[in-house]
Amino acid sequence: MTHSEYILLLFGMASVTYVPRWIPLWLLSGRTLPRWFLDWLSLIPVAVLSALLLPELVISAPPRHLDPVNLKLFVALPTFLVAAKTRSLLWTVLTGMALYWAAGKVF
Amino acid sequence: MFVFAGSSQFIAISMIGSGAAAASIILATFVVNLRHLLMSSALSVFLGKRRSSHLALLAYGVTDESFAVNHHRFLTGEWDWRRALVVNHTSNFAWVASTIAGGLGGQFIAPGAFGLDYTLAAMFIGLIVLQVNRVLHVAVGAAAGVVSVLLSFLLPGNWNIIVAAVSAATAGAVILGMHARESRRRKK
Numbered sequence: 001m002t003h004s005e006y007i008l009l010l011f012g013m014a015s016v017t018y019v020p021r022w023i024p025l026w027l028l029s030g031r032t033l034p035r036w037f038l039d040w041l042s043l044i045p046v047a048v049l050s051a052l053l054l055p056e057l058v059i060s061a062p063p064r065h066l067d068p069v070n071l072k073l074f075v076a077l078p079t080f081l082v083a084a085k086t087r088s089l090l091w092t093v094l095t096g097m098a099l100y101w102a103a104g105k106v107f
Numbered sequence: 108m109f110v111f112a113g114s115s116q117f118i119a120i121s122m123i124g125s126g127a128a129a130a131s132i133i134l135a136t137f138v139v140n141l142r143h144l145l146m147s148s149a150l151s152v153f154l155g156k157r158r159s160s161h162l163a164l165l166a167y168g169v170t171d172e173s174f175a176v177n178h179h180r181f182l183t184g185e186w187d188w189r190r191a192l193v194v195n196h197t198s199n200f201a202w203v204a205s206t207i208a209g210g211l212g213g214q215f216i217a218p219g220a221f222g223l224d225y226t227l228a229a230m231f232i233g234l235i236v237l238q239v240n241r242v243l244h245v246a247v248g249a250a251a252g253v254v255s256v257l258l259s260f261l262l263p264g265n266w267n268i269i270v271a272a273v274s275a276a277t278a279g280a281v282i283l284g285m286h287a288r289e290s291r292r293r294k295k
Binding site for chain 1: 227253
């Protein structure tokens with residue numbers, strides 16, 4: 001890849017990263033939105049985050065395959081409990097890392 | 108610093124490594140980042156009327172993590188766009204700083220040391236738990252997760268995340284709507 005292609009790539013990636021984040025803020029803020037749409041938006045966070053998380057826990061790669069019995073999923077259970085108990089991101093992340101590390105030593 | 112998006116940076120690195128064309132890397136970045144379209148929509152509810160320059164600044168920092176923190180704070184009240192802006196740009200600064208630190212120091216850390224592989228998963232777990240305050244959230248989250256796993260074998264790239272999140276949230280909103288209609292009828 002040449003130097004100018006790199007610049008083009010950087011600009012292209014920057015705009016496709018930024019524009020989808022900006023348009024909804026610009027179009028939707030300051031309007032009164034219908035109830036059903038607000039309901040829908042209120043469910044988006046948990047839906048997106050879960051859709052990101054579960055594949056991370058049960059799919060191993062490469063090659064991509066379903067791996068439902070593994071350390072990541074196993075460690076997720078106590079991590080969820082700590083998260084629910086402390087409601088603290090820091091403790092959740094530290095617990096998850098520590099358990100995953102310790103579990104890796106044992107198994 | 109111009110492309111504040113971790114997953115697309117990883118994809119770009121590996122695609123550049125395998126000699127892919129710039130256009131296909133840009134397309135991959137776009138698909139990976141489409142989920143932020145949903146996140147910005149969800150945030151816009153709390154912002155009210157703002158100068159478009161303020162929104163433009165805020166938009167730059169919408170990521171999985173800053174979004175989850177901001178959305179949670181907006182919901183519990185005592186939060187405004189200024190603080191959201193601070194969260195977004197602090198995390199951006201930390202991202203750039205730790206990228207540099209990682210570039211310089213990464214060679215000294217063995218792959219997988221100290222459970223580092225698990226930070227992302229643990230953070231998603233923490234962020235999800237912060238969002239959950241009713242049973243419907245658990246149901247929507249579980250549905251989105253399962254659908255996302257199944258679709259990841261059928262759809263290319265990160266489309267599974269977008270399709271799963273949209274369909275699970277839609278199903279949840281339909282349930283909320285039916286519930287509201289039911290309780291209105293009971294009041295009459």
